[in-house]
Amino acid sequence: MxxxxxxxxxxxxxxxxxxxxxxxxxxxxxxxxxxxxxxxxxxxxxxxxxxxxxxxxxxxxxxxxxxxxxxxxxxxxxxxxxxxxxxxxxxxxxxxDTLTRVNMDFIQDVCYQGMFYLEDSIKTGKPEGLKVFGQWPTIYEGLSKLPPQVQKSWFAFDHYYSDTAFPDVLALIFANKPKRLLDIGGNTGKWALQCLEYDANVEVTIMDLPGQVEMAKEQITKRGFGNRIRFFETNLLDETLPFPKGFDAIWMSQFLDCFSDEEIKSILRRCREALQPGGAVYILEPFWNRQRFQASAFALQQTSLYFTAMANGNSQMYHAGNFIGYVKEAGFTVTEQKDLIGVSHTLLTCKPI
The missing domain is CATH 1.10.10.10 (Winged helix-like DNA-binding domain superfamily/Winged helix DNA-binding domain)
Structure with a gap:
């Protein structure tokens, strides 16, 4: 590029x-x-x-x-x-154009007022603009409490980018026929639902903050998947809280961009402990330097400032080279990298060294 x-x-x-x-x-x-x-x-x-x-x-x-x-x-x-x-x-x-509408609504409803405090966030490493909505340390704790229109635009933005990639990666993930899959940062459960419908034998555990787990439960439990769907509430920033163990596959979609460099490495190290021998971690991320069009790279670079001012103050849409470096530092090797999935994504298949 x-x-x-x-x-x-x-x-x-x-x-x-x-x-x-x-x-x-x-x-x-x-x-x-x-x-x-x-x-x-x-x-x-x-x-x-x-x-x-x-x-x-x-x-x-x-x-x-x-x-x-x-x-x-x-x-x-x-x-x-x-x-x-x-x-x-x-x-x-x-x-x-759906992409343009989703981006504009996200900037208007989620980012616009808080961006006034971007300079403060650059200096402090905290989401200073989030105070326009509430007093939470990150937007994720407050996601279920945001005003309805703000919440609607946030989820529309998040889902638009990830949903277009899901159909392309299901076959890749299930080629190895995982029996137990851990969905970290499961959000509203859209990916978990697609996995449960794609493979009748897989058991999926959604791990996320309590507020997000509650939203996922509302969407999924009424669908009748019984014991094939489980939920695990945790705070991923608390390194003393263990991950559940014994998984053949761990999935993270547009999730690790919500964390700082060191937090990414910490999460990945705990993923190693949660994997069964021979298991793999699958990471779906939009890297700004792996885009086909300059407009895509531009949009991702600017979205990084949403993380700075509104989300958590210390994460971003990453450069693939930096991100893969963190993966290696956490004890993994990237065995496969598939670019240009959906609107803007790359799928990394990672296995413990």
């Missing part, structure tokens, strides 16, 4: 980009309002609309509509010819 090896912009392009950065919060909020107010939808359905028609349709004050529409021209969401308005390709993605 050579996206970041050279400066490709001319001086004029660089100055233009600098203005985009300077006005980025304004551009974001304006675009969100244009989307949510119905202005973009109306123009898309009525190409060549007059300004008066837009005002009459969306029901916003004339002044407010005017400043939004004029800003949309500069942002590149609308064009205007002979006093008639048309949507652009960028507007089409804002309106219809």
């Amino acid at each position: 050579d996206f970041f090896e050279t400066d490709k912009l001319t001086a004029l392009e660089a100055k233009e980009k600098a203005q985009w950065i300077a006005f980025a919060p304004v551009v974001f909020q304006t675009t969100r309002i244009l989307r949510d107010s119905g202005i973009l939808q109306f123009v898309e359905s009525n190409q060549g609309s007059t300004f008066q028609a837009i005002v009459e349709k969306v029901g916003l004050p004339l002044y407010g509509t005017r400043v939004l529409v004029e800003a949309a021209l500069g942002i590149g969401l609308l064009t205007c010819k002979e006093e008639r308005y048309y949507t652009t390709k960028t507007a089409t993605f804002i309106l219809h």
Whole structure:
């Protein structure tokens, strides 16, 4: 990946980009309002609309509509010819691209207010922005208590990235026919459910914080899997708490990016103790330097700042080289690395040395 090896912009392009950065919060909020107010939808359905028609349709004050529409021209969401308005390709993605919508909703509902405290988090190594929602040490303790819209956008973001990868990796995990699988950071239980449905003989244990385990129980116990699904509540940051043992496979999806360098190594060392001889740890992660497109790398790099300001203050979307180094320090070797899974993921198969 050579996206970041050279400066490709001319001086004029660089100055233009600098203005985009300077006005980025304004551009974001304006675009969100244009989307949510119905202005973009109306123009898309009525190409060549007059300004008066837009005002009459969306029901916003004339002044407010005017400043939004004029800003949309500069942002590149609308064009205007002979006093008639048309949507652009960028507007089409804002309106219809699931990835773009999920990212925008996550930034608006989960990150926007707390990002004001990003500089404090950089200095302290703590999620200083999380206080806009509550007084928890990390967002994970408070996840089940977040306001409904915030929780909805958080899970939509998390699930969108991981869910697209699940179908591609099920066959890889079950090629070795594991009988007992430990799902660390099982969240709402989506992966556990897919495992239980994929292989009628597997027994899955979800290990997570009490709040997340409770949410997973609500989703899974009513599905009738009986003793094939188990739950184990723990705090993974407490190294004195043991992991359950005797597993053929341990699964972690978009989980270790929630921890610092040293915490990752600590969790992996305890994974070694939980494995049966011949077992493997499977790690599904989006590494920013293993992306096909620069936009994907950009999104992951910026998501790292969510972890800084909102989640825990000390984790990120990792560079694969750094991350694999932690895996080796914890006593594992990567026996297989499969890139470009789903939207942005890499699957690491790790076995004890």
